[in-house]
Amino acid sequence: MKRFAAISIATAFAIAGLQAQRVVIYPKSGDAITYNISEIDHIEFLPGSSDDNPDEPSDVMIWEEKCHGDGISIYGKMYRPGNVSANVKLPTGIQSHSASPTADAMNA
Amino acid sequence: MAKAGFCAYAFDFCGACDDSRSTGRTTDEMTPFTEVADLKLVISCLKQMEGIDPEKICLLGSSLGGLVSALTAEDASLGIAGLILFYPAFNIPDLIALMDQFGDFGNLGGGLGGGSWGDFGGMGMGYSEAFCNAMRGYDVYANIGTFAKNVLILHGSNDMIVKISYSEKAVETYPDATLVTIEGANHGFNADNLGSFGSMMGGSTDYDSIVIPEVINYLNSHLK
Numbered sequence: 572m573k574r575f576a577a578i579s580i581a582t583a584f585a586i587a588g589l590q591a592q593r594v595v596i597y598p599k600s601g602d603a604i605t606y607n608i609s610e611i612d613h614i615e616f617l618p619g620s621s622d623d624n625p626d627e628p629s630d631v632m633i634w635e636e637k638c639h640g641d642g643i644s645i646y647g648k649m650y651r652p653g654n655v656s657a658n659v660k661l662p663t664g665i666q667s668h669s670a671s672p673t674a675d676a677m678n679a
Numbered sequence: 680m681a682k683a684g685f686c687a688y689a690f691d692f693c694g695a696c697d698d699s700r701s702t703g704r705t706t707d708e709m710t711p712f713t714e715v716a717d718l719k720l721v722i723s724c725l726k727q728m729e730g731i732d733p734e735k736i737c738l739l740g741s742s743l744g745g746l747v748s749a750l751t752a753e754d755a756s757l758g759i760a761g762l763i764l765f766y767p768a769f770n771i772p773d774l775i776a777l778m779d780q781f782g783d784f785g786n787l788g789g790g791l792g793g794g795s796w797g798d799f800g801g802m803g804m805g806y807s808e809a810f811c812n813a814m815r816g817y818d819v820y821a822n823i824g825t826f827a828k829n830v831l832i833l834h835g836s837n838d839m840i841v842k843i844s845y846s847e848k849a850v851e852t853y854p855d856a857t858l859v860t861i862e863g864a865n866h867g868f869n870a871d872n873l874g875s876f877g878s879m880m881g882g883s884t885d886y887d888s889i890v891i892p893e894v895i896n897y898l899n900s901h902l903k
Binding site: 635638640642644645646647648649650651655669 | 680681686688689690691692693699700701702703716717720721723724728730734839
């Protein structure tokens with residue numbers, strides 16, 4: 572069973588007080604891919620698209636974000652769950668990824 | 680936690696250490712109360728994020744972060760849904776009182792100047808004068824205990840920095856709290872957060888197989 576509940580997070584970039592810095596995607600094979608947020612036009616998440624077990628979240632993406640306020644800027648990393656596929660729309664075209672957790676990803 | 684289906688946000692407090700990637704406050708300015716302000720800002724930001732349920736935010740803090748999380752959760756207007764504390768540093772006022780007895784001799788290793796004291800145990804942090812002034816004489820237990828939701832506290836039986844008796848007292852202070860004793864653990868549950876204490880007290884340095892299921896069970900019980 573496939574679920575195509577695409578979630579657009581482009582609007583999250585514009586939320587006052589919160590500024591995403593980078594997105595790190597851990598593909599099922601190969602090295603991690605890091606995008607600076609400035610080069611990304613749009614990201615479309617496709618949670619639960621795995622045929623294996625769509626109700627068991629297993630894959631992880633990591634965002635680096637900053638919260639701003641009162642003269643301070645707080646750096647953090649967001650670990651998002653879900654069987655995630657992502658279409659990263661760049662000025663040069665669309666890069667599609669299936670994310671997968673790794674030990675390194677969880678310790679990053 | 681993300682693998683179990685929860686979004687997890689880990690961040691640097693402003694001025695918590697020289698390596699902090701957060702900006703706007705120095706290590707000389709940082710106190711537990713500036714960290715409470717930092718955490719409140721983070722909570723405010725998270726509540727605006729897509730995919731985050733603002734009514735299901737749980738705080739998890741260790742050591743000083745545990746103290747900060749406990750103090751922050753007392754603000755009922757934040758609507759914190761759960762609180763998990765790893766060996767919370769409820770003993771800091773007592774430590775400062777102890778070191779005050781030594782005067783300048785208490786400033787070992789850190790060279791932070793009068794009214795402060797230095798790098799305790801090689802953990803890469805000391806207490807600044809501002810920090811000591813903020814916590815000197817502070818009654819932690821008079822400032823926690825109104826958080827009405829269940830609190831989960833995990834504490835190592837061999838903790839050299841914060842004796843487990845501080846968490847035993849905390850459990851009596853909260854209306855609904857559970858203390859899980861991690862037998863043999865020191866001030867940290869794995870090699871990454873044990874630092875230089877990892878080889879002390881003769882215990883294993885990795886309790887993740889015990890601690891992580893406790894955390895996931897709590898989150899599943901209280902947030903889903």
